[in-house]
Amino acid sequence: MSLKHTLLEIISKRPLIIDGAMGTQLQERADKIPDIAWEGLEGCNELLNVTCPEVMSDIFHAYLTAGADLITTNTFGSFSWVLDEYGIGHRSYELSRAGAAVCKTECDKFFTPEHPRFVLGSIGPGTKLPSLGHIHYDEMFTGYLECCLGLIDGGCDIFLLETCQDPLQIKAALHACEAANRERGTELPIMVSVTIELAGSMLIGTDAQTIATILEPFDIISLGFNCGTGPEQYGKHVRTLSEVWAKPISVHANAGLPQNRGGYSYYPMGPDEFAQLQCDFLNYDGVSFLGGCCGTTPQHIRALVDKVSSIAPKKPxxxxxxxxxxxxNSVELIQQPAPLLIGERSNSTGSKAFRELIIASDYEGTLSVGQAQVRDGAHCLDVNVEFAGRDGAVDMAHVMRLYNQKIPLPLMPDATRVNTMEEGLKCIGGKPIINSVNLEDGEERLDAICSLAKKFGTALVCLVIDEKGMAKTTADKMRIADRIYDLCVNRHGIDPRNLMFDMLTFTVGSGDVEYRDAAIQTLEAIRQLHAKYLNVGSTLGLSNISFGLSMNARVFLNSVFLH
Known part of the structure; x- marks a missing residue:
């Protein structure tokens, strides 16, 4: 049985308990840490995995004695761009591996078949937010990968991405965990825990509903909350998550809101009060992992174990x-009332104003185009920067970084080149919808784009075009839709709910007899699509139906066709 299934089996009977704070325990043992152990870098706690492992063992031993099931490693900042601040970025693998190994040794001492103990590899957010341009996805991914490899080699059982503040940071870390698993031939489950501040969102501005939308496509065992506030403040966020998240939920909160006492943080909540408030989270469907964060001690964890060990969590x-x-924010793909309105002015192919801004490399200026579409009521924005003679990947990265930060609507990266699409996705913290895939050039490009959609957790627009061209008849539209659906769902594992089919339409104003019934062919294809595939969505370039007619006539024809 895989570890993932073992964990799921345990939480069907009782909650799994995560240990408590590391920092407060280190402070309590400050007199046991010789000055030489800091190597002149006091504050770099990860160093102690190598220079003072006996203190680390003592802390893990205390939490294991208290009854914790999941023991977090002392590797919260054990990756290059954080360690670089101490001048030891090159020691990431060493410190990560040592951090997992010392934790594993203690867990093994307590492990029994009746009460297994697991090493929870702590992976923090670091000190830079990629959505604010502090660090690029590639650098963040590389640093996380080195840390993850060290954790695996040291004996880690589960990855924990904790105290997350930026969804784009989570994506880079998830990709690193997945890459490390592939490289080592392992299948360590991944838990994700975000921090909601008192303002009601993550530091970057993402709320509980939205982070659930963003992470829904990813293969993680749980999503939850830690740090930031005490358990009292997390109730409404846990309730929201319980309503929309179909997997287990974790909560390991602080021992109340921190207070400043003599320049030090003080956490006022005692073990019994903390245990009761944490126990209350079990009233919500799906809450299955409980534990402590800042200010919690082995006494808090002992009280929590005693309080909840006989309670079976409710199923998600x-x-x-x-x-x-x-x-x-999140936007439903099936709007009530319909339709989903896609803003298409941030497109160098269709908008002269946007194209001129791209040619001038006036990336800040492109924001005005996007913001105008927000004001006009669009639900999401198509963004296409590709233009002959320019490096689309460079332009896409510049524009998407700005749109990711400044535009409140979901984004639809639109590109013909795969590398341009990938660079755009590396800059998007939300859940975008890729525009688009088809079979015009066979399956190779579709496979490449589907791989990106799966990796980055996106929705996907699918056009009914194959090697022979755009489908004209209902039968051809459905034939190609069947083929694309099979490739996306069965070859690439994309959830059908994340597919939007564009059944395409041709103008009825060409005078060509072949296209006289183009509107009817498209409408029937849409009906058949939804009758056959109940979970997919559909979209359409509506105004194509009236192409070539006078502007006054187009308004009426478009309106009737939309109705």
Missing amino acids: SGAMKPSIASLF
């Missing part, structure tokens, strides 16, 4: 309608 029951998201 959350459900989410197919949605996409920006950093700041």
Whole structure:
């Protein structure tokens, strides 16, 4: 049985308990840490994995004695761009591996078949937010990968991405965990825990509903909350998550809101009060992992174990309608009332104003085009920067970084070149929808784009075009849709709810007899699509139906066709 299934089996009977704070325990043992152990870098706690492992063992021993199931490694900042601040970025692998190894040694001492103990590899957010341009995805991914490899080699059982503040940081870390698993031939489950501040969102501005939308496509064992506040403040966020998240939920909160006493943080909540408030989270469907964060001690964990060990968590029951998201909010793909309105002015092919801004490399200026579409009521924004003679990947990265930060709507990266698409996705913290895939050039490009959609957790627009061209008849439209659906779902494992089919339409104003019934062919294809595939969505370049007619006539024809 895989570890993932073992964990799921345990939480069907009782909650799994995560240990408590590391920092407060180190402070309590400050007199046991010789000055030489800091190597002149006091504050770099990860160094102690190598220079003072006996103190680390003592802390783990205390939490294991208290009854914790999951023991977090002392590797919260054990990756290059954080360690670089101390001049030891090159020691990431060493410190990560040592951090997991010392934790594993203690867990093994307590492990029994009746009460197994697991090493939870702590992976923090670091000190830079990629959505604010502090660090590029590639650098963050590389640093996380080195840390993850060290954790695996040291004996880690589960990855924990904790105290997350930026969804784009989470994506880079998830990709590093997945890459490390592939490289080592392992299948360590991944837990994700975000920090919601008192303002009601993550530091970057993402709330509980939106982070659930963003992370729904990813293969993680749980999503939850830690740090930031005490358990009292997390109630409404846990309730929201329970309603929309279909997997287990974790909560390991602080021992109350921190207070400043003599320049030091003080956490006022005692073990019994903390245990009761944490226990209350078990009233919500899906809450299965409980523990402590800042200010909690082995006494807090002991009280929590005593309080909840005989309570069976409620099964997850959350459900989410197919949605996409920006950093700041979610948008359902099936709008009530319909339709989903896609803003298409941020497109160098269709907008002269946008194209001139791209040619001038006036990336800040492109924001005005996007913001105008927000004001006009668009639900999401198509962004296409590709233009002959320019490096689309460079332009896409510049524009998407700005749109990711400043535009409150979900984004639709639109590119013909795969590398341009990938660079755009590396800059988007939300859940975008890729525009688009088809079979015009066979399956190779579709496979490449589907791989990106799966990796980055996106929705996907699918055009009914194959090697022979754009499908004209209902039968051809459905034939190609069947083929694309099979490739996306069965070859690439994309959830059908994340597929939007564009059944395409041709103008009825060409005078060509072949296209006289183009509107009817498209409408029937849409009907058949939804009758056959109940979970997919559909979209359409509506105004193509009236191409070539006078502007006055187009308004009426478009309106009737939309109705």
